[in-house]
Amino acid sequence: MQKAPLTIQSLTLDSPVILAPMAGISSLPYRRIMKSCGAGLVYSEMVSANGLVRDGAKTQHLLITHPEEYPLGIQLFGSDPEVLAEAISRFREPPAVVDLNMGCPVKKVIRSGSGSALLRDPKLIARILKAVRRRVTGPLTIKIRSGWDIHHINFLDIGHIAQEEGVDAITLHPRTRCQGFAGRADWNHISELKQALDIPVFGSGDIITVDDGIRMYRETGCDGLMIGRGGYGNPWLIQQINDTLQGKQITCPSAIDKLAMIQRHIDLHCEQFGDDKALLEMRKHISWYARGMEGASQFRSQVQSCRQLSDLVVLTHDFFHQDHHL
Ligand SMILES: Cc1cc2nc3c(=O)[nH]c(=O)nc-3n(C[C@H](O)[C@H](O)[C@H](O)COP(=O)(O)O)c2cc1C
CATH class of the missing domain: 1.10.1200.80 (Putative flavin oxidoreducatase; domain 2)
Incomplete structure (x- = not known):
């Protein structure tokens, strides 16, 4: 079951099981907890590129980091290629990974043209990636949904654009924007994306138990697993999936x-x-x-x-x- 160590450009991860960016959850204390339970990479809550560029102080607190959580990925959201590129230069210290949010379904974010609104404009995505790629020398990742709605499923097109523009890895949460969190994540989309691309693909969505994680890994062939809500109150899930992937017995917390x-x-x-x-x-x-x-x-x-x-x-x-x- 174990594959070769997972590499995102220059970064080799200790584990293919990583923490999802989650607004209101993935703050520094939470990331330190998840890292101590074996996460190979932890992502920040999404950070507004506009906020960083226009009123730095208010947004800067989201960039506070601690050596214990290395490697950290900072996730940015925005829709203006130049503002997103400029936001990179406002980081206090360069994170191990820069991620761009192209999946957030929240109305306020959509209204600003950011998050999953970008999925409706692949040409803008290409321009954003070009501008940001010029500024980020280290690993650059993006996180997407399957599409805007079931009539506009375009994760494969976006995946190809990302790869052509030099993105180093992609995470797919296989629900549409209009689905929100309803129904089941369609893991077939993760398999299709993995087969279509050469860059690493992370699967996100509905990994609640160890068995879910192992099934997603096996059934989709994805390179890594992103843990979101399944880690609520259960950071041990990450270590347990790691142990199972390595053929070790898992232990349950008392x-x-x-x-x-x-x-x-x-x-x-x-x-x-x-x-x-x-x-x-x-x-x-x-x-x-x-x-x-x-x-x-x-x-x-x-x-x-x-x-x-x-x-x-x-x-x-x-x-x-x-x-x-x-
Ligand atoms: C409370 C909450 C906040 C989230 N915030 C973000 C975010 O800031 N950026 C992002 O890309 N995804 C965000 N997501 C989506 C998750 O990263 C993940 O893709 C999604 O929850 C599906 O995975 P899960 O079923 O393991 O939770 C959020 C999800 C939740 C539940």
Whole structure:
């Protein structure tokens, strides 16, 4: 099952299992957690090229990085080739990978002509890639959806354009813009893209279990797997897929292992954003960590009503210790 190490231009990944860019989720603390669980590459939340160029300070906080998370990919969104190219020069330090978002379905992003709106204008995509490629000497990747809607499925055309313009790898989330997150991701599109291109293809969409990851890898022939929602409260998924690909036995975390991970997650959030934001963010993450455990739904309501980080910590310790003793 194991293939040769995956290389994106000059970058060789330790693992073909990588973290998806997710706005509101893939902040620095989350990326450090996922990296510590074996992610071969972690992507930032999407960063506005306009924001970087026009009001740098507000957007710059999204570019804060830590050596522990290397290699980091920064994802940009925008629609103006020159602004996107200019945004590259505003990075504090060059990331290991630059990625361009061509799949975001959110209305506000679409209205600005960015994200998956670009899929309707392949010529603009070519111009963007030309301009950005001139500025980025290291690995350049793009992330796309299958097309705008089922009548305009054009991931193969976009893939060919990307390869011709010198993109080093491509990720496909095989849903259309109009589908949003509904229905199932059509993994056949990932197979078709892989067969059509020479550059590495990452598959994204509906990898929730180890079995899903292995099936996508085997059935589509893709070069790498991108983990999104399946990693919510379950960063171990990445290590478990890595272990399975290497023919090793997988281990499952105990309640005490989960508690230790949560504590580290809280500490990283506090270090980065302070206690108030950590409380808001960790209420969501801790609810995810508890999924599937006995009493999880009652615990979730208690978590949501916590107003102090110290209360959240006590509540969480009690819940996970209690599960340990069941
Ligand atoms: C909350 C959330 C935020 C997302 N933000 C981004 C983003 O900023 N950039 C991007 O390319 N994709 C984004 N995505 C899409 C994911 O990267 C991924 O392609 C998609 O969720 C399908 O994979 P999954 O089924 O493993 O979650 C986001 C998805 C979610 C759920």
